[in-house]
Amino acid sequence: MEVQETKTLKQYSNKQKILLVGEGDFSFSLSLGRAFGSASNTLLIINGVVDVNRKYTYGKQNVEELERLGCTVIHGVNVHSMSSDNRLARYNRIVFNFPHSGLGFGSEHESFYIMQHQALVRGFFESARKMLEDEDGEIHLTHKTTRPFSEWEIETLAQEKGLRLIKLMVFDQLAFPGYSNKKGSGSNCDSNFPIRSAFPDQTLIFINYQSSSRLLTKDDLFCVFAHTNDSSKVYKELPFAVEISDPGRQIVRCSAVPRHHTVSLAVTRWTVDNRFLVGATYQWDRLVYDAVIDHDNTTVAFVKGLNLRPGKVADVSRYECVYGWDLAKPKLLLRSQVISAAQEIVRCKTPLTVLKGPRVAQSSAVKVSVRIKGSGMLPSVAHPINLAVRVKDLTYGERKQFETCVCTMTRNAANVLREWVMYHAGIGVSRWFIYDNNSDDDIVSEVENLKNSGYNVSRHFWPWIKTQEAGFANCAIRAKRDCDWVAFIDVDEFFYIPSGQTLTQIIKKYTTPSSSSSKIGEIRTSCHSFGPSGLKDPPRRGVMASYTCRMSQPERHKSIIRPETLNTTLINVVHHFQLKEGFTFVDVEKDAMIINHYKYQVWDIFKEKFKRRVATYVADWQDKENVGSKDRTPGLGTRPVEPSDWAERFCEVRDNGLKDWVLENFVDRKTQRLVWEGERNIMVGEVVAQMGLC
Numbered sequence: 001m002e003v004q005e006t007k008t009l010k011q012y013s014n015k016q017k018i019l020l021v022g023e024g025d026f027s028f029s030l031s032l033g034r035a036f037g038s039a040s041n042t043l044l045i046i047n048g049v050v051d052v053n054r055k056y057t058y059g060k061q062n063v064e065e066l067e068r069l070g071c072t073v074i075h076g077v078n079v080h081s082m083s084s085d086n087r088l089a090r091y092n093r094i095v096f097n098f099p100h101s102g103l104g105f106g107s108e109h110e111s112f113y114i115m116q117h118q119a120l121v122r123g124f125f126e127s128a129r130k131m132l133e134d135e136d137g138e139i140h141l142t143h144k145t146t147r148p149f150s151e152w153e154i155e156t157l158a159q160e161k162g163l164r165l166i167k168l169m170v171f172d173q174l175a176f177p178g179y180s181n182k183k184g185s186g187s188n189c190d191s192n193f194p195i196r197s198a199f200p201d202q203t204l205i206f207i208n209y210q211s212s213s214r215l216l217t218k219d220d221l222f223c224v225f226a227h228t229n230d231s232s233k234v235y236k237e238l239p240f241a242v243e244i245s246d247p248g249r250q251i252v253r254c255s256a257v258p259r260h261h262t263v264s265l266a267v268t269r270w271t272v273d274n275r276f277l278v279g280a281t282y283q284w285d286r287l288v289y290d291a292v293i294d295h296d297n298t299t300v301a302f303v304k305g306l307n308l309r310p311g312k313v314a315d316v317s318r319y320e321c322v323y324g325w326d327l328a329k330p331k332l333l334l335r336s337q338v339i340s341a342a343q344e345i346v347r348c349k350t351p352l353t354v355l356k357g358p359r360v361a362q363s364s365a366v367k368v369s370v371r372i373k374g375s376g377m378l379p380s381v382a383h384p385i386n387l388a389v390r391v392k393d394l395t396y397g398e399r400k401q402f403e404t405c406v407c408t409m410t411r412n413a414a415n416v417l418r419e420w421v422m423y424h425a426g427i428g429v430s431r432w433f434i435y436d437n438n439s440d441d442d443i444v445s446e447v448e449n450l451k452n453s454g455y456n457v458s459r460h461f462w463p464w465i466k467t468q469e470a471g472f473a474n475c476a477i478r479a480k481r482d483c484d485w486v487a488f489i490d491v492d493e494f495f496y497i498p499s500g501q502t503l504t505q506i507i508k509k510y511t512t513p514s515s516s517s518s519k520i521g522e523i524r525t526s527c528h529s530f531g532p533s534g535l536k537d538p539p540r541r542g543v544m545a546s547y548t549c550r551m552s553q554p555e556r557h558k559s560i561i562r563p564e565t566l567n568t569t570l571i572n573v574v575h576h577f578q579l580k581e582g583f584t585f586v587d588v589e590k591d592a593m594i595i596n597h598y599k600y601q602v603w604d605i606f607k608e609k610f611k612r613r614v615a616t617y618v619a620d621w622q623d624k625e626n627v628g629s630k631d632r633t634p635g636l637g638t639r640p641v642e643p644s645d646w647a648e649r650f651c652e653v654r655d656n657g658l659k660d661w662v663l664e665n666f667v668d669r670k671t672q673r674l675v676w677e678g679e680r681n682i683m684v685g686e687v688v689a690q691m692g693l694c
Contacts, residue, residue, distance in 0.1 A: 009035040010175045011140075016092040017133065018042050021079060021124070024182035025056035026063055028097055029071065031176040039071030043088070055189050056182065080123035083130040090133040095140045096124055097181070114151050121154065125161040139163065142171050155260070165227075167235060168258030177607075178641050202240060202438065203263055203281075204463055205252040206381060215250060218242045222266045223254035236266065240440055243461040249383075251463065253438070257281070280379070288380035289464050291368045292387060292477050298339060299350045299384050300477060300570065302470045303370055306341065310469075310573050310617040314341040321348035322369045322377055338370075342569040344470040344616065346370050354384065387481065402456070403504045404560075405431040405483035407475040409468050409614050413491045414443040419542040419676040420491045421455055426666060427495060428502030431483060435462040435471045437614050468614040473570035476577070480563040485523075487560040488575045492598045493527065494544060496658040498591065506593050507560060510586050521565030521583035522576075526554035527595040531650025535602050541674055543598040544662045549651035550596075557587070558595055573617065596658050600633065600650045603642045 007014045014036035020029050023044055033039035044066065052059035063073055074087055079096075082088060121141070128139050143154055155165050182189060203223075207216070218239055227233035240253040257263045263281075286305035293299050299321065308314050316338040323334040336349045354366050369380035406429050413420075413434075421432055436443060436459050447459045460478075462471050472488055479486045485507055487495070495503055511520040530543075530550040539546030558575045567578040579585070600606055618631045634650075636643070643649070666675050 007036045011169075012093065014038065014041060016041060017090070019088070019091040019094045019128075019131070020044050021082075021094070021096045023097060025052075025059040025180065026066060027058065028176060028179045030062045030066055031179045033066055033069040033071060034178065037069075039066050039069035042066075042071045043091075044071060044073045058180075079120065080127060082124075082127040084127075088131065090131055090137075092133055092137050093140060094128045094131060094137070095142075096128075097142050118152055118157060121152065121157050122161065125158055125163060129161055129163060138166065165233065168261070178639070180639050202463070203254040203257050205254060205263065205265060206245075207250040207252065207265070215244070216242060216267070220267055221252060222268060223252070224264045224266045225255075225258065225261045226264070228260050228262060240438075243463075245461060251461070253463070282379045282381065284465065286378060288369050288378050288382045289467075290470075290474065291382040291384040292474060293350055293355070293384050294347075294477055295387070295480060297350050297355055298347050298568075299336075299354075299368055300473070301346045301348070301368055301370060301382060301384075302464075302467070302474065303344050303346055303378065304464075304467075305378050306344070306346070306370070306372070308341065308343050310343060311571055311578075312342065313569055313571070316341050318373055319346060320371050320373065321346065322371050323351055323354050323366055325366055327367055327369055327377070327380060335371075340569045342571045344467060345473050345570050347568060347570075350384070355386070387478065400484050401482045402431040403484045404429050404507065405433065405479050405486045407433040407435070407472065407479065407486055407488050408491055409435040409437055409462065409471045410439070410491045411437040411614070412439045412441040412443070412608065414439070414441040414446040416491050416543065417443065417446050418450065419544070419674075420494070421450055421457060422676045423494060423544065423662070423666065424503070425455060427497060428504040429487075430456060431479075432457040433475050433479060433486075434459045435475060436460065437465075437471075438463050466614060466616050469572050469616050471614075472572055472575070472577075476561070476563050476566055476570060483563065485560050485562055487558070488572075489558050489595065490597075492543065492601070493558065494596045494598075494658065495525065495593060496596050496661070497593045498657060498661070500661070503593075506588065509592075510588060519565070519583050520586050521562050521579040522585035523560040524557040524576075524585055524587050525560070525593055525595050526557045526588075526590055527597040528655070529555050529597050529599045529650065530655075531600045532602050532606075532647045533651060534647050536647050538602055538605055541677060543601065544596070545659050545674065547598050547601065548654060548656050548659055550653055550655050551650050552652040554590065554594070555597070559585075574615070603646050606646075607640050607642070 009032055012018065012032055018032070018041055020042060023029055026044060029039065029042055029044055032042060044063075052063060056062075067073060077085055077088070124141075125139070132139070139158075141154065143152070158165065205223075218241055221239055221242065222236040223239050224234060224236050237255055240255075243251045243253065245251050252265060254263055284304060288301050288303050290302040291299055301321065306314070306319075319338045319341055321336045321338055323336065324332055326332060334351045334353060336351055338346055338348045340347045348370075354368075365383040367380050368382050368384050369377050371377040406424060417434070424432075432455065434443075434447060434457060444459065447457050450457045460475075462474075464470070475488075476486065487503075489495075497503065497506060501509075507523060510523055528550045530547045533547045533549040535546060556574065559577065561577055565579050565583040567580055569578065571578045615631075662674065667673065668675055
């Protein structure tokens with residue numbers, strides 16, 4: 001008898017007998033079936049007799065594919081009477097993807113609908129409990145936790161039926177390729193409803209230490225989740241990472257806190273009863289999360305919760321900044337005037353007491369918050385960082401330490417960072433600011449390797465979700481002291497200069513004053529968007545030498561800016577800032593310099609973009625907002641499902657320009673490898689050689 005290979009998808013395995021209920025268009029079951037290569041263990045139920053083809057665009061098609069994979073589909077089963085249906089058996093996992101109807105806030109019938117849904121869930125739990133194959137069986141129910149859905153009290157309903165909560169998890173829709181959630185009822189039954197965890201999708205715990213204390217590592221800690229009403233319900237998880245933030249604090253990244261739970265930290269050698277005391281918790285959508293003291297001694301605070309529109313300046317009379325070593329003590333707070341407020345950025349005068357710092361060296365760092373007049377003060381975790389920039393260094397045209405710098409915000413870019421840095425170093429970039437938006441790959445060690453190789457790269461932990469514009473403003477302030485010019489590009493974007501000149505030479509060409517006209521504060525470069533170029537697997541030699549087919553017309557453009565020329569509001573949208581009065585921008589001709597944007601790579605790489613968008617004012621891929629905008633992928637829609645012709649898409653012009661230039665100038669003549677792949681291979685070879693000596 002052939003032994004079946006074990007295949008898993010998240011918490012599910014092809015060795016389990018799985019019963020799926022409330023399947024909508026059956027795309028969730030199909031995701032499992034495709035991952036397992038077979039659906040012989042999977043059984044679907046349609047609650048009642050339903051015309052699947054009428055309700056769901058892909059319902060009939062999905063069912064037919066599941067049946068080809070060996071799945072059994074049974075129609076006309078009621079969740080209240082599942083256990084008495086002789087067509088059903090016993091199962092290891094019973095999964096109910098609960099259909100969320102259009103129940104809304106403030107509905108006069110809200111209580112009635114809640115009771116209806118509670119009755120449905122009670123019946124399901126009662127029936128499903130009897131159908132578990134053994135004591136290790138599990139019932140999984142996906143359900144929203146925001147109000148009014150939180151009023152259903154799912155855990156209480158389960159306890160009434162003799163079930164106990166094992167664990168609460170944040171549902172990751174993108175872990176199930178092809179799954180498209182459905183509303184399930186009404187005229188919009190084939191429509192999606194938004195699936196989002198609360199921002200951020202991780203919990204950040206801030207730790208302050210005495211200067212003599214040893215900093216803890218990821219291996220030293222557990223994230224401990226405890227139920228607020230039942231002290232026996234405690235479970236532990238390892239943190240995603242332990243970071244060091246600029247004010248000298250450590251930030252522990254744990255999973256999102258489930259409803260009715262608290263989170264704390266425990267040192268691994270202790271028991272869960274001897275855990276760290278965790279301070280106040282905060283909601284991400286209402287928080288002052290970072291602050292920097294600029295060169296003119298103003299404080300720039302980065303804020304969620306003001307609901308300010310992109311590119312628009314707000315009425316500053318509505319706000320004031322508040323400083324204090326303890327924001328909970330109103331009598332000890334310092335208040336200051338707001339100078340500007342735009343997007344997520346508030347600039348205010350910094351009190352002299354704050355600039356001078358605390359009188360006692362051991363005193364805790366001051367916090368800053370923003371008060372909305374008439375609405376109260378926003379919670380804050382922001383300690384203003386004083387960058388101590390000298391004003392005399394900021395005269396227009398004054399030479400600084402670095403002529404050309406680059407700033408980016410990225411997530412999980414370890415595998416492309418070396419090529420991106422080393423190439424741009426070859427064309428004149430001398431300083432890199434990497435804003436890391438919650439990476440869980442090996443980017444920390446990759447940055448260290450680059451630094452050890454002589455590249456001036458700094459990683460800035462920026463955990464705040466969908467805050468690219470604020471992050472770029474933060475970077476502009478940081479770079480102001482040391483950089484003449486700063487380019488704001490992504491790690492899949494590469495400047496291409498056909499003439500072979502350096503980026504610095506191009507900048508000088510376009511900014512050297514030829515008349516008494518306005519001074520140049522921004523240089524704009526157009527972008528060519530490249531497609532998969534016929535490839536189906538990630539290229540080994542890097543993107544520049546591999547992707548050679550692009551769209552014919554350039555898309556948008558990206559900016560290189562002189563930091564001291566930016567408007568004090570620091571407004572920026574899609575990599576573009578507003579300039580002070582008296583400064584203007586210049587466009588670079590396309591034949592002089594272009595950006596190769598490797599935007600549509602092989603599917604396994606491109607689909608990762610669906611997990612998160614970092615821009616604040618750009619809709620996520622799966623949200624049905626601005627579907628026709630240039631921020632969308634033409635012809636893809638809102639579902640991360642690979643089109644059959646993906647490898648051939650976006651190919652209108654064959655363009656080998658940058659590929660040929662790279663192969664001519666970045667190949668090691670001895671190994672015939674590109675320098676970025678050569679260094680990586682040499683490093684691996686040294687490790688193997690050292691192991692052999694043992």
